Amino acid sequence: EVQLVESGGGLVQPGVSLRLSCAASGFTFSSYAMNWVRQAPGKGLEWVSGISGSGGSTHYADSVKGRFTISRDNSEHTLFLQMNSLRAEDTAVYYCAKARASGSYYNAFDPWGQGTLVTVSS
Amino acid sequence: DIQMTQSPSSLSASVGDRVTITCRASQGISNYLAWYQQKPGKVPKLLIYAASILQSGVPSRFSGSGSGTDFTLTITSLQPEDVATYYCQKYSSAPLTFGGGTRVEIK
Numbered sequence: 001e002v003q004l005v006e007s008g009g010g011l012v013q014p015g016v017s018l019r020l021s022c023a024a025s026g027f028t029f030s031s032y033a034m035n036w037v038r039q040a041p042g043k044g045l046e047w048v049s050g051i052s053g054s055g056g057s058t059h060y061a062d063s064v065k066g067r068f069t070i071s072r073d074n075s076e077h078t079l080f081l082q083m084n085s086l087r088a089e090d091t092a093v094y095y096c097a098k099a100r101a102s103g104s105y106y107n108a109f110d111p112w113g114q115g116t117l118v119t120v121s122s
Numbered sequence: 123d124i125q126m127t128q129s130p131s132s133l134s135a136s137v138g139d140r141v142t143i144t145c146r147a148s149q150g151i152s153n154y155l156a157w158y159q160q161k162p163g164k165v166p167k168l169l170i171y172a173a174s175i176l177q178s179g180v181p182s183r184f185s186g187s188g189s190g191t192d193f194t195l196t197i198t199s200l201q202p203e204d205v206a207t208y209y210c211q212k213y214s215s216a217p218l219t220f221g222g223g224t225r226v227e228i229k
Contacts, residue, residue, distance in 0.1 A: 045220040059216035085139035108171035
């Protein structure tokens with residue numbers, strides 16, 4: 001069974017950094033692109049960032065480009081999101097999501113983790 | 123960037139009704155379109171990918187159609203357990219943008 005477990009969320013002040021992790025199991029991690037999606041309280045889904053299976057290709061939403069960095073450790077089956085210069089508008093539940101099929105980065109997302117809440121407030 | 127516009131933003135229908143949700147891309151995306159269901163307080167779940175392929179385990183009352191810029195998600199007979207917000211997403215190119223969502227309620 002595929003499992004994705006996020007961690008690292010919490011309450012932080014504006015301007016600080018936070019690193020999210022997503023521990024994956026139940027599939028050949030290095031064969032699948034992975035993504036981060038966030039959902040602000042009461043709002044819709046926003047794709048944040050994605051990374052290819054090898055880690056050689058990354059993509060970012062304009063809203064986080066230059067502040068967030070996605071990475072992965074295929075030996076540890078873990079996905080990361082380094083978030084710097086956090087702002088109040090980054091407050092959201094952050095989900096990691098696996099590409100539905102192996103190979104191409106451009107895939108639907110399935111499944112999703114349970115999410116981790118990041119609250120940016122002074 | 124390609125924008126994804128869903129309509130309506132919310133709807134209320136009776137059990138057994140046919141429900142249709144529309145998603146429009148600002149540019150052509152071929153069939154690189156997915157639909158997700160998010161029940162209240164739950165994690166999003168993939169319903170349909172490649173515009174019309176039902177994900178394993180999803181009830182057959184759900185169907186998707188369309189190509190290019192115009193897509194639809196249809197629930198042929200609405201059930202109480204279908205109360206949720208539905209999102210479309212394009213994955214033809216980055217950014218992998220979601221639509222704004224459609225909240226479905228029971229009348």
